[in-house]
Amino acid sequence: ANFRRVDEDFFDNLEEALIESDVGFEMAVSLSDQLREEVKLQNAKSQQEVTNVIIEKLVDIYEQQGKNEDNHIHLAATGPTVLLFVGVNGVGKTTTIGKMAAMYQRHGKKVLLAAADTFRAGATEQLQVWGKRDHVKVVTGPDQGDPAAVVFDAVKQAKDENYDVLFVDTAGRLQNKVNLMNELAKMKRIISREIETAPHEVLLVLDATTGQNALTQAKLFKESTDVTGIVLTKLDGTARGGIVLAIRNELHLPVKLVGLGEQVDDLQAFDASEFVYGLFKDLVKTND
Amino acid sequence: MAFEGLTERLQNAMTKLRRKPTVSEADLRETMREIRLALLEADVNFKVVKDFVKQVRERASGAEVLKGLNPAQQIVKIVNEELTSTMGTEAVALNKSDKIPTVIMMAGLQGAGKTTTAGKLALKLKNEENARPMFIAADVYRPAAIDQLEQVAKSIDVPVFQLGTDVDPVEIVRQGMQQARDQHNDYVIIDTAGRLQIDEKLMGELVNIADLAKPDEILLVVDAMTGQNAVETAQGFNDQLELTGVILTKLDGDTRGGAALSIRAVTGKPIKFVGQGEKMTDLDVFHPDRMASRILGMGDMLTLIEKA
Ligand SMILES: Nc1nc2c(ncn2[C@@H]2O[C@H](COP(=O)(O)OP(=O)(O)OP(=O)(O)O)[C@@H](O)[C@H]2O)c(=O)[nH]1
Ligand SMILES: Nc1nc2c(ncn2[C@@H]2O[C@H](COP(=O)(O)OP(=O)(O)OP(=O)(O)O)[C@@H](O)[C@H]2O)c(=O)[nH]1
């Protein structure tokens, strides 16, 4: 394609592609303006050049919001690492724990799981199935029991029995439910009380199919539990998860991992350039 | 929230518009820009927004302005009416078979709320019709899916037909249907595994289940927080399965729920119920007018307009 064609329709389509990826309307307009400028500045001509400039610029914009930031999962220097999983209902918290636990187990860590979702039907059993698959132990409590008690037991076991990594699974909750958010904050306080440096990560699990509400989710979960990073799930579907750009922009929360399916190996480290390419790849294809 | 300013922005836009007997092009331009933004921020799919805006424009252009309203308010009134009518005007009840059992099949993406909603529907049928529903546990993939359904079922005292996870879901449904006929259950609710609409193998499985059980209802369960992609999901399921209706879940959150409009616009299928919580009693009939004002996020202004 020649530059004229790229110049005229391309940026309108780009704006729509970004909106369609759920980055949000204002973000889409501001991004496509910045990208238009950049393409001009770099004097990119061919389709390939334009695509490259856009990817680089988008990655740049994404990364600017978190300079010097470490995108890895932080592990404790000594003693057990505690990873707390939070998020709204059905996003993939339990599944992500199942996948991650297998990964750490494979890397020779001694892994423990805490089934602190005592609320949802079958939640404990679900985590137990993952525990069995992964050959890791699961700490459970009675149905409808106090989830904080399960957390307390699990942290104690992790310390007493020298576990390397403890994954804490919590019940899904919508961010506008104040009582449930307080319950979550309480679980986090118990973890910190038992291990001063813990939790080492509070991972907010977001479903890539979620629209603008994910921003509110990030805001309110961050307020109540000091989220350290995001796991973006269900990217194997047709949704793009563009809202994480807005989350990055406003809340400076990085995506650390992405979920790409329901199987144990369907988890990957977040790759910013692959992600931003995904936001508008259809556009590039149809223009080929 | 991002749209808190919408009503104010509209009010501002309106003060600029002098009182006139009809809606002018300038009024329309100004107001429709804000409406378009409101719909996009509410997660209505951008193609659906485009069509919708065009439709409203045609109706609003040159429309007479009612007494007590200014042109912008008149446009919002039209938008609200169009939104409500696009979403179906009135509540639609469940289909019922002439002879028992009436078969209801749940379908949707992973984690949308199918299993929970299956439980809610069964309880509703029990309470309202004194029905004797039975579940068929056709999710053999998600870890502990059957445990979950059994616990849900136990809490509302409904039987579950299950054959564990080593039997093909189509076969499970075949045997389950037989048992329901033998035991004269008046409703069968089939809980299926979550799947992507692009997963050919699993979508094929759903088609086979539907061919066999001939459901009176194939309900697409959709998370109300879904973004732009709601269109693709709904279209994908509808093309392959011929849905009879939609259930929107997790409306107890603070999402504006624009997916409702997107889904309705692309499938034409009625939204029958909405999920408003995790408890078995948290299922309500769908009210298009309430959904419209939720999507628009202009509660105050709509009240004002209704009074006019
Ligand atoms: N396609 C796909 N499905 C996923 C992914 N991650 C999780 N799922 C599925 O999504 C559904 C919900 O996952 P869960 O792990 O139970 O989600 P959760 O956040 O623990 O849910 P609650 O505990 O009920 O709030 C399950 O069917 C999972 O198999 C993913 O990356 N891709
Ligand atoms: N707040 C709220 N949560 C809901 C609602 N409906 C379902 N949920 C929750 O959403 C999560 C997923 O629900 P499920 O019923 O397991 O969803 P599913 O579609 O069967 O999931 P898969 O079988 O894994 O595809 C659970 O935590 C439910 O409690 C609702 O209306 N409101």
Ligand SMILES: [Mg+2]
């Ligand atoms: Mg869970």
Ligand SMILES: [Mg+2]
């Ligand atoms: Mg289910």
